[in-house]
Amino acid sequence: MASRITVLFKRNAIGCALTTLLSKRSKCSITQLPLNLCSVRTRGLHVTKNVGRTIQINPMEPCYVRGEHTLRVPMTLFQGNRERLLNRLRKNSDVPTKGAFVMLQGGVDVPFNDTDIDWPFRQESYFQWCFGVEEPGCYGCIDITSGTSILFFPRLPAEYAVWQGKLHSLEDFKKRYAVDETYYTDQIAQVLSDKQAALLLTLYGRNTDSGNTAREAVFDGIGQFQVDNNLLFPEIAECRVIKSSQEIEVLRYVVKISSEAHKAVMRAVKPGLMEYQGESAFLHYAYSVGGCRNVSYTCICGSGHNASILHYGHAGVPNNRLIQDGDICLFDMGANYCGYAADITCSFPANGKFTEDQKMIYNAVLDACNAVLQSVKPGVSWVDMHLLSNKVLLTSLKKGGLLIGDVDDMIKAGLGEVFQPHGLGHLMGLDVHDVGGYLPGCPERPVAPGIRKLRTARTLSAGMVLTVEPGCYFIDCLLDAALANPEQSKFIVPERLRDFRGWGGVRIEDDILITESGVENMTCVPRTVEEIEAWMAVGRDQIKLPQERRRTVE
């Protein structure tokens, strides 16, 4: 039976010459692939080759990868994370020097309601951070004294091979995840008892963004061991706050892919497009080019008034409005790779050209964003960055004729929260709103209006990854409340405000790494008015709406 061979060449002079030569000789078809690769398809063996080198991915290779064009994440990343955790725990005098084990339970499959169909599996983040395991239903433990890492996998009945393909052996899993030992989950108690485990450290703690608690490990026979569920949580959460160089590499990758996907979306948007078609373009780019099967949160693709709805895109309003000429668009979307999140927002005019009012609000937010990017560095308080951003924004709104009076007095009166009812940004990592915002020993959540929504009040350190996402929104219920409050209404110019009722909003969101010397902005998208207009102008008259394409087919 004839099958296909794919040969990949770099899209440079030599690559293109080889492509042409080969296509002439073998009468095969040529496809252009992203990431500067040309592909030649011909009949032959079903293998993928890269200039004579086989690039078929070995599924048991100790890494996470989704094809040669994507990032290879070696399991040493997770070994490094475990090492960092062990270093902290060994310094903690409450942890016994012998017989103590970290004991984690991984995520489980979640079905659609009462059916036998599951949601695509998402690994529990602490488990992912420690082991990088892709399968559901696993457990993992680490001997704190020796550092030995052990994974436990569900013992699947032989007939599962019919549905799932060849079942992997424990030896396969040991190689795949680069751990010291592997067993089945029905052996946990026996294995721990053979190892004379005296104390199990399980994970129990509150996520300060959701209020939910981390799932504490439970297994048959746990009753025979002493368990402590207090020690582990603050230590492992603190470890997750500071990213290792290997984690940073993954974050840079997922932020880069997400940036490119946003740019592709901006060039696909024009009046007449449905908002969800922008979402669809993002998902397609992130997955097909970046190997990102998941996004980090539901895509927010608001146009016009919807741009003022902070978490637009939820089930009740599933990005289903037709984008109109003159709309501002606020698209907040981030891909996910190997569990690691990106979280980027681009705001741009639907037709590619800003109006004067759109420009004024956009530049007010951009100035706030830039002020933070210029000041942020280790040792700086996140609360101060939020207040700085508020101050710059309100100063610009005053210049734009929307506000009058002293800006510091406005902040004291809570005007910041009227136009930006969310915090400046948040920690980001395996979770888009990453853990560690309010750990014991960190500054507590502020209570004052304007800053009480912050997801962390920490002093910044090198290795932290955060979003910087100032915004300015015209939200009717907040504006009405402010106008009804004499302490706030005295700063507002109602006639000018009327121009912006139903107008929507602007958010600019970058993903940043705090470095020793300051900051690295990992996001790379057009940001100034000029950059956005220039980027969107290219090919604008040739944009074809998907619905027009469909009509052509019919």
Ligand SMILES: [Mn+2]
């Ligand atoms: Mn965000």
